[in-house]
Amino acid sequence: MVEFEKGLRQVAELMAISARTAPKAKGEDFIDLKILSGKQLKVLSKAMLDHARKANDPMWKRDGTCIMRSGAVLLVGIRDPVNKKRKASRSTVKGDVFAENERARRFIDLGIALGSAAKTASILNVDNRIMWRAGEMARRIGLLKSYVVIGIPLSASGKNIFFDR
Numbered sequence: 001m002v003e004f005e006k007g008l009r010q011v012a013e014l015m016a017i018s019a020r021t022a023p024k025a026k027g028e029d030f031i032d033l034k035i036l037s038g039k040q041l042k043v044l045s046k047a048m049l050d051h052a053r054k055a056n057d058p059m060w061k062r063d064g065t066c067i068m069r070s071g072a073v074l075l076v077g078i079r080d081p082v083n084k085k086r087k088a089s090r091s092t093v094k095g096d097v098f099a100e101n102e103r104a105r106r107f108i109d110l111g112i113a114l115g116s117a118a119k120t121a122s123i124l125n126v127d128n129r130i131m132w133r134a135g136e137m138a139r140r141i142g143l144l145k146s147y148v149v150i151g152i153p154l155s156a157s158g159k160n161i162f163f164d165r
Helices: 005-021 039-055 058-069 081-085 097-123 132-140
Strands: 031-036 072-078 148-155
Touching: 005 031, 005 072, 005 097, 005 148, 031 039, 031 097, 039 058, 039 072, 039 132, 058 132, 058 148, 072 097, 072 132, 081 097, 097 148, 132 148
Parallel strands: none
Antiparallel strands: 031 072, 072 148
16 A cells, blocks of 8 residues: 555645636646546556556656556646547648647647646645656546546655656
8 A cells, every 4th residue: 555545646636626727728628637646546547557568668667656656647638629629521631720829729728737636636745747658548548538648646755756766
């Protein structure tokens, strides 16, 4: 059992509030949030470590090990605004200015939400990192069905588990 697991889950909930209430480029909320702990963390870390072995990729192994040692992970994702806002008759091919602008705004929203969440963890003195690989694997295995997902693992131990990664 991870030390302070309940407390880390509470911090993740406060981080989720920070991410949800973060400013949005057009005031439209396309942010998806999910907190992982316990068995779900094991599922995510196992998937990351399995991928690391198959791809022979030490970065996936490094991050999968960090997830395994974490007490909670906040997943922050964005839904693709183009599919919901546009009619099927309008093109979404590369070079479509509408689609590119809408997605750019959503990525800005994602960055602001991530910064707000990480700031909350920092204020509460909880070790964290922003991890693309954790979010990408969570998306691939269906833990959060979003256009793009980023994971923020949390830890509270005597030594920062993310420091030497």
